[in-house]
Amino acid sequence: MTITPPALSVFEALESEVRSYCRSWPAVFDRAQGSRMYDEDGHTYLDFFSGAGALNYGHNNPVLKRALLDYLERDGVTHGLDMGTTAKRAFLESFQDIVLRPRDLPYKVMFPGPTGTNAVEAALKLARKVKGRESIVSFTNAFHGMSLGSLAVTGNAFKRAGAGIPLVHGTPMPFDNYLDGRVPDFLWFERLLEDQGSGLNRPAAVIVETVQGEGGVNVARADWLRALADLCARRDMLLIVDDIQMGCGRTGAFFSFEEAGITPDIVTLSKSIGGYGMPMSLTLFKPELDIWEPGEHNGTFRGNNPSFVTAAAALNAYWADGQMEKQTLARGEQVARALDALCAEHPGTGAEYRGRGLVWGLTFTDRARAAAVAARAFELGLLIETSGPASEVVKLLPALTISPEELDEGLRILARAVRETA
Amino acid sequence: MTITPPALSVFEALESEVRSYCRSWPAVFDRAQGSRMYDEDGHTYLDFFSGAGALNYGHNNPVLKRALLDYLERDGVTHGLDMGTTAKRAFLESFQDIVLRPRDLPYKVMFPGPTGTNAVEAALKLARKVKGRESIVSFTNAFHGMSLGSLAVTGNAFKRAGAGIPLVHGTPMPFDNYLDGRVPDFLWFERLLEDQGSGLNRPAAVIVETVQGEGGVNVARADWLRALADLCARRDMLLIVDDIQMGCGRTGAFFSFEEAGITPDIVTLSKSIGGYGMPMSLTLFKPELDIWEPGEHNGTFRGNNPSFVTAAAALNAYWADGQMEKQTLARGEQVARALDALCAEHPGTGAEYRGRGLVWGLTFTDRARAAAVAARAFELGLLIETSGPASEVVKLLPALTISPEELDEGLRILARAVRETA
């Protein structure tokens, strides 16, 4: 496939230097369907990126599309702040019946604004308000968002520097396996908590991703998550699971923490919760934490009703039974097998892979190799990004709805890209 | 009209106590068109609220709706992060041709995430990064958003308390007429800046709304804005105009600061920029400020392409000539006349009004009267909210596309509500 340089002029002339993905993927995309994107020059791309996790059901999923078009055509309320609407009620009822009740989760639902960072900001505000403490513990290589509250618990030094002010009230702790198994889990954290002379400001909460997507596809073991939940309970800290990228079925179960059998105090959801890639997010919390005053946190786009419509449609279509979870785990095994073969094919490169469900990472001893592989994959028609503090991880994030054939096709392109960057 | 208590149960049972508008307006809305909303019980409401300014073109505006449906039907890219898309290019070209170039505005465009507070956070981060200083000056009764960076420059004590941490790096200054004309404009601010012993941390920037909507429809005079712009220029501070609620034609011109003839260094837009009430926002800044590194600020929903489609359609439909501005100013005069009559009808109540374009506020000596008026208006089928630190201002925010007849109808309901709360 040959890529003709697209007419990027207005982007380059008008858009801020902060733009990023358009630099790695110099195309102008026009249409998309399922796991395929099409640029204006007629090229087709297989998508192993899925809107950074916002498109678990694929592009313009026909089931959701039908519901959305029907709603828009009949002039359903589009913008609703936090007014009651029939679309919101339908979503809440589906969420309760399909997600919360079968899992015995007691959560209240907050619409904190339609982006992930809104959900995290609301979670942190509530935790601090409930506990009357300022400090939050986060983990190495965490990613929680770009507004100041979220950024303060995000690990990446480059993004932190963008704040322009010192980021305080957060303390990083080692994520699972951060110290290569040389230190017992939570030894340092627990010691800080039990010692009145440790200097650690007592945390209101701990915020964690079960799999750190942006941080490099770092997978926490279920045991580690259980020990963390136990630590939080024993030490009077709230446990916040940021399930923005890993929730909505990315790891198999609807919530990524289900496998560990824990019930976080607060959960954030965004990205794929709306189903169709339009902005939506939720902050969930145990009812006893719901000490918000009416209107104490607000926001114009909390009630993005078209997203409620597609969100409800997605829940009904995909989560009313356990098929989606099973399918994701099966697809995950397909990926693991392919990555296993790929790594075996490249001895001496330090090629390794890790992941859960349908999120996988591939690394090499040569940390620059990941970016080269992703670039070559793009030339070969595969959209795949890198993550990790040094962009050293090839990150596979196909749609959950991808067919086995498409998945196989993408894995073959990936394998070719690896070979061609040797 | 009689309001039957709607089936609110799922909202009350499942939604967080933080919910707010649904308490003032206990209805479940289903459809909406232009300036009318319809609840599920068949009641019709005239809308003087317009999604808190997100619906300047009315609900489900047919011109935008057609463009949106076409786009969705043909599987245009829905979710695009900051990838190049044909929809984004069309928006950028329209924005350049219709908005920036005719006004001789040199701005670069950043997509900071689709909500207002994302746009403000990006503006503050950039200002601090450019100037290498932490401090921001805001104004009394300012409203800029609920995430930590924006909340720190927001005035409302109730909302600030929600942060759970001390909000620092911001200093409030008196908004225009805050001290009832007893103090020369900017006397205090300039003295603090010129005196090396004043104790004011030198600000990176000043953030201002030309009309404070949430703060109580406080209208800054053009002279005051010009003096502020001059002060910023003389004292090496960036001027940020938060035009999230007052931009997109709310005060007449596309940008609310045009009347004053100033060119802010940074401008934030959101709410009605997307046109159809779906999330979208922009941060605009002078090219020399564009020192962002690629990806230094990011976010999943920066590329909400359906909003780009409706945004471009709105610009083409309403802003290619000067008709919209003229019409808004004419409608504004219609409101002013009605409010003038209304105040005259109620001597001794201290009834006063103020506003610009199609944003107006009505106050009474009895500060609780505003809420009573709004509640009665709802019963009479008019959606109208209050604002100000004590909710003491009835705030009129009809769609810019409202017809003179609808406007008159709403004003008559309002007058009746005032009479019936005497």
Place this chain on the structure above:
Amino acid sequence: MTITPPALSVFEALESEVRSYCRSWPAVFDRAQGSRMYDEDGHTYLDFFSGAGALNYGHNNPVLKRALLDYLERDGVTHGLDMGTTAKRAFLESFQDIVLRPRDLPYKVMFPGPTGTNAVEAALKLARKVKGRESIVSFTNAFHGMSLGSLAVTGNAFKRAGAGIPLVHGTPMPFDNYLDGRVPDFLWFERLLEDQGSGLNRPAAVIVETVQGEGGVNVARADWLRALADLCARRDMLLIVDDIQMGCGRTGAFFSFEEAGITPDIVTLSKSIGGYGMPMSLTLFKPELDIWEPGEHNGTFRGNNPSFVTAAAALNAYWADGQMEKQTLARGEQVARALDALCAEHPGTGAEYRGRGLVWGLTFTDRARAAAVAARAFELGLLIETSGPASEVVKLLPALTISPEELDEGLRILARAVRETA
């Protein structure tokens, strides 16, 4: 008098560049008595500086010297942390009998560490602890010390920059007459407090100097202080008077706030409280504020017993009756007359003076004149410093024990220095 360059080498070679007074006064002082200092080259200097207010009773005052030598000779406890000692008891009893009881002041006494900034830090910590709020209001051109807590409420931008971190939790308000009488006193401050939308974090306390010594000899009117005390009482803020430089009789009465008839909630004393120029400081507060836990604030040199000895001796020698206050006011009138004549002698220079008791400031339209006057005065054998944000104020701070003849002599040298810098 001719000054031979002294052997400064070890100072220049070894002492940090931060050294300051030794640059203005390039002499090596050896002995001192009363209002005279003697350098190693045999030059005599009349002292209008008094250790920046730490030597209200003159250098090596013979009454205090006798008590100190007796104590040291008999091996009285020198260092005592906060243990009970006979010297501490004697001081406490004298302080109670001579200072607190006659003035009907109810204060508890805290020894916060022996320097002014220790006293201010303790005052701020206690105020925040009592009120459960972080914010402190200070005034333009305030000076409270160099450690981080005190520096955050100090106005001088140059000194603030030394912190190396953003200084937060403090908000400056205009000191008396800061805006040249163009704004009603406390209009802005009270408006911020009463308006729930003002954006001011509610203060725990207000800290004020009755006369700002370092800030430029800015004298607050008694009316203004009373209005401030009233505002604090009405708005539930603690009033802290920092009387470190202006207490111990500098303005006439023992406490500088006595003239205004107010009773601050917290008072800091240092500098001349020890009497002999050795480190000592006190934080005084109303008993109901004494919620400290034992040892919650500590410090090695809280019990500098030699200072307790000289402090008690000074109280007994000078404050058992009202003579000291009367004498100071009389000497102050002598200064005022001389400054009046001096200003009259220099029409067209904008020469103005201000002060209270024995602290006076002299300014000129040419702000650089003050430093020139002080430099020339040094050459003429008078130690006198400048203050104010631009060092634009000649600051007269003679010992309270200065004789009328010495005072006259110094004022004549000052007058000559003014003439010779014309």
Place this chain on the structure above:
Amino acid sequence: MTITPPALSVFEALESEVRSYCRSWPAVFDRAQGSRMYDEDGHTYLDFFSGAGALNYGHNNPVLKRALLDYLERDGVTHGLDMGTTAKRAFLESFQDIVLRPRDLPYKVMFPGPTGTNAVEAALKLARKVKGRESIVSFTNAFHGMSLGSLAVTGNAFKRAGAGIPLVHGTPMPFDNYLDGRVPDFLWFERLLEDQGSGLNRPAAVIVETVQGEGGVNVARADWLRALADLCARRDMLLIVDDIQMGCGRTGAFFSFEEAGITPDIVTLSKSIGGYGMPMSLTLFKPELDIWEPGEHNGTFRGNNPSFVTAAAALNAYWADGQMEKQTLARGEQVARALDALCAEHPGTGAEYRGRGLVWGLTFTDRARAAAVAARAFELGLLIETSGPASEVVKLLPALTISPEELDEGLRILARAVRETA
């Protein structure tokens, strides 16, 4: 010995509840000489406390006393701010000749104010100013002072809570052996530094005590200190050794870090530097760090000349040769032998000891035992305090000038106190 309740009334009535040592030792002390203190009721106490390390040369050391009395009698300058004085010069010359030059230490000397916390505040300010970063790394159970800058790097939660504001810009790391040898030294710290995604704000400096006195007599190994110094050098962080309690010969050598063979970038000294227990402190730093502007940090009592006199006398009397160091190490061995025997005498109590030079700690499995031992020792005429986060360590801090017989006497009383609290 029977203790008659002393006349404590004025202390209890007038002094703040914050008072502390006077509660543990309910006596009123009057005189002191060498290692003995005498209360007003004629009781004698052997001192194993030494003013918390401020009296390394014993109480009212006759050599220093003579120099002090001579100086005071001849009216040497008592208070000198940072003016040049003959006393200051004599101190600087002695410090250079006796302390710095023989050790090949290149330091500039700053007089930051006369208390330890002043010295630490100055060190932190300078480090931040030099590096342009806010963050400081401190260690678990560190103690650096009570003003806000120092308190933020102090570990004790009880003392931190006294601040009344969140303490930020500091991050604790594990002190030597904090995790019982289960974790390689600096594994976590170095990993945080090398990983761009760790979330650690890059530190300007690391502040460390070589032996944590207040923290529980925790002794860092020389190897650990060398590894820390190496880490700081490799990672561009300044190394600050807070030698306030452990310097001036407490561990044997003049500086406690000499044994490790490292040269910190910044060193703080206070407590015994003045020699006689009067306030004095120093901040020392490498010349290339001396970027202070003149007067950027100041303070009234920087020039406590009587302390300069006794400080110089102490250096000349005790440090002109290596005798003091040898003697201290010998006395330390005497203590170690006695503690070894004491622990052996109490099997099953978990009695353990640790220390260096003349600072030693004794602990028991029953953490409350230490306070009981210290209380009983007081009844038996021995002043000895506890330290550690739970006051679980009996802390031995005799004067360096104590005789072998006195030391033996005190150790026997201690052994008796241990027996009698079984």
